Amino acid sequence: MGYNIATVINAEEYLSILSTPAPVFLLFVSQHCAACAGSAPLFERIAGKYPAVTSRVLDCAQTPRHPEVTGTPTLLIYLNGNLVEKLKGFGPEDQQPQRVEALFKRYALLQDAAAPVSPAAPPPQPPSGASPHAPGHRPPPAGGRAGS
Numbered sequence: 001m002g003y004n005i006a007t008v009i010n011a012e013e014y015l016s017i018l019s020t021p022a023p024v025f026l027l028f029v030s031q032h033c034a035a036c037a038g039s040a041p042l043f044e045r046i047a048g049k050y051p052a053v054t055s056r057v058l059d060c061a062q063t064p065r066h067p068e069v070t071g072t073p074t075l076l077i078y079l080n081g082n083l084v085e086k087l088k089g090f091g092p093e094d095q096q097p098q099r100v101e102a103l104f105k106r107y108a109l110l111q112d113a114a115a116p117v118s119p120a121a122p123p124p125q126p127p128s129g130a131s132p133h134a135p136g137h138r139p140p141p142a143g144g145r146a147g148s
Contacts, residue, residue, distance in 0.1 A: 008056075008063045015081075017056060023107035024078040025055040028069045039073040039090055042100060050104040052111040077107065 008014055018024055027043045029036035040057050047055035060072060068076055068086055077085040085103075090096040 008058055010064060014066075017054065018078050018081045020054050021080065022052060022054045022111055025053055025104070025107070026066075026076045026078070027055070027057045028060050028063070028066065028072055028074045028076070029057060030060045030072040033072040035089055036073045038093070039096070042090070042096055043073075043075075046097070046100050046104055050108045052108045053104055075103075077103070079107075079110070 008017070017026070025043075025047065027040065029040050043055070043057060047053065060069065066076070068074070068083065071088055073089055075085075075087040075090070076083055077087075087103075091099050
């Protein structure tokens, strides 16, 4: 996974990128945007540390217009094909590295929590009602005989 600088030609390519079960970060930039000059390299540097997150830098001049992008830089974050977060810019310059790193870390942790421990690992079993440690379990009444 990881990141790459991409050009998306049409809606089918958007859907292809979003079809992954991993979180997807799409950073929309423009050549003539002063803020993008620093945002894109920062994004790429941090994205490289989080291979569990699919990341793309998209140049608005070469990519079809996206209805959520009204200015650059804009970061769209998707989970399971659904837009879950939108950021216009990364905030004050001195806080950008921490802010972008925190986003990647949060979504990478979500991905790690959703991944099975091992491909061969069985799914976790639901709690059994027979366990005396199960919520709602009541011991038999005092002096009574259990199960009779």
